[in-house]
Amino acid sequence: MYEHDGFLMGPERCIKKHWKGTCDACYLLKNEHVRETLKHTLTECPFYTSIMRAIFFNTIHIIDNDEDKRRILNGNEESIVKLHARELITGSTKHTKIQAIKRLNKVWPSIVGAMIDKIMCTRHQNANSDSPTQLNASAIYDSICTEIELYARTAKRKAEVKQNKLQIRYQYCPKEEESPIGKWKKEWGPLIFENNGRIRLRFKDFQDSPYLTIPQYETDADIQRRNSLRIHQANYNTQRTNSNQ
Numbered sequence: 001m002y003e004h005d006g007f008l009m010g011p012e013r014c015i016k017k018h019w020k021g022t023c024d025a026c027y028l029l030k031n032e033h034v035r036e037t038l039k040h041t042l043t044e045c046p047f048y049t050s051i052m053r054a055i056f057f058n059t060i061h062i063i064d065n066d067e068d069k070r071r072i073l074n075g076n077e078e079s080i081v082k083l084h085a086r087e088l089i090t091g092s093t094k095h096t097k098i099q100a101i102k103r104l105n106k107v108w109p110s111i112v113g114a115m116i117d118k119i120m121c122t123r124h125q126n127a128n129s130d131s132p133t134q135l136n137a138s139a140i141y142d143s144i145c146t147e148i149e150l151y152a153r154t155a156k157r158k159a160e161v162k163q164n165k166l167q168i169r170y171q172y173c174p175k176e177e178e179s180p181i182g183k184w185k186k187e188w189g190p191l192i193f194e195n196n197g198r199i200r201l202r203f204k205d206f207q208d209s210p211y212l213t214i215p216q217y218e219t220d221a222d223i224q225r226r227n228s229l230r231i232h233q234a235n236y237n238t239q240r241t242n243s244n245q
């Protein structure tokens with residue numbers, strides 16, 4: 001355990017070699033210098049929050065509750081992540097007004113965990129000018145889905161081991177709904193389906209995410225071309241500064 005005494009990220013403690021204190025996604029995609037703080041990345045950045053909204057909207061779409069749909073359709077899409085930051089960033093399910101999260105209260109923290117983990121990994125990769133930039137929202141979204149499937153698989157395996165133990169060691173056969181597997185099915189059931197023994201998430205592709213407005217940027221080739229030059233320059237400037245010291 002460790003404690004933070006201030007900003008996790010942000011211009012004050014930015015150790016990036018290039019465009020210090022600036023959000024890489026906003027700069028490389030939209031050519032805008034935006035103060036990069038944790039608040040920006042997780043609640044304001046149009047690039048990263050679009051991925052968070054896709055996960056959120058897909059969950060709501062699966063549970064299909066009218067009140068949830070009304071909430072997200074009537075609200076301002078850009079401020080939705082900020083409005084539900086407690087649920088979407090900390091994974092808290094207490095006192096939430098979203099019925100889908102209430103229904104999935106056992107697995108929602110895993111979904112949020114996978115989402116924040118992948119988004120922060122991408123942010124760190126983009127912040128390192130030696131690594132290739134990752135600015136493909138769809139690919140990041142897919143990696144989050146794979147991670148959630150992995151969590152579902154692990155939870156199932158754990159339930160199976162527990163059930164076997166009950167049977168072998170205690171000769172105890174609980175009723176279907178009380179058994180570890182039954183509980184797993186109840187928790188994960190709405191989100192997944194099994195295809196040839198493989199657990200798959202019911203989420204739609206990023207491009208087909210219900211209710212989601214996909215932010216439009218230039219084509220991938222244009223972005224890559226412009227950025228490769230910028231990153232080359234950033235690396236060159238750092239090398240020059242280092243050799244001057």
Ligand SMILES: [Zn+2]
Pocket residue numbers: 023024025026027034040041044045046047
């Ligand atoms: Zn940004």
